[in-house]
Amino acid sequence: MRTANTYLFTLAKNKCIDIIRRKYIKKRIYTQLSYADNYIDPTPSIDLKSITAELHDIIESLPPKQKEYITLRYLDDISIEKIIRERKDINRNTLRNTLKQASDKIRKELKNRGITIGWN
Numbered sequence: 001m002r003t004a005n006t007y008l009f010t011l012a013k014n015k016c017i018d019i020i021r022r023k024y025i026k027k028r029i030y031t032q033l034s035y036a037d038n039y040i041d042p043t044p045s046i047d048l049k050s051i052t053a054e055l056h057d058i059i060e061s062l063p064p065k066q067k068e069y070i071t072l073r074y075l076d077d078i079s080i081e082k083i084i085r086e087r088k089d090i091n092r093n094t095l096r097n098t099l100k101q102a103s104d105k106i107r108k109e110l111k112n113r114g115i116t117i118g119w120n
């Protein structure tokens with residue numbers, strides 16, 4: 001019983017650390033972007049509005065389930081576990097496979113449109 005309690009405590013602690021770390025990183029990036037006049041970016045300038053528009057266009061062209069899951073996971077920032085809890089009709093592996101397929105399609109389409117980002 002003591003091992004189970006220790007495991008659960010460690011699991012909860014690590015989840016809290018992940019959430020705090022994610023919020024800290026988002027805040028740091030926002031701060032850097034809000035003081036953009038003081039921030040010199042060594043990468044070539046890119047038009048974020050056009051890339052965002054292209055990305056939304058690509059997401060709109062995905063099959064319905066892929067579009068729904070990509071939107072929930074990445075645009076609405078909902079964890080896989082929470083999606084599974086709220087939607088009883090999907091298996092964890094099915095969700096992960098669908099997200100992977102959608103991500104691969106998005107990367108491929110971005111590359112076809114001449115948009116290359118570090119992970120292409």
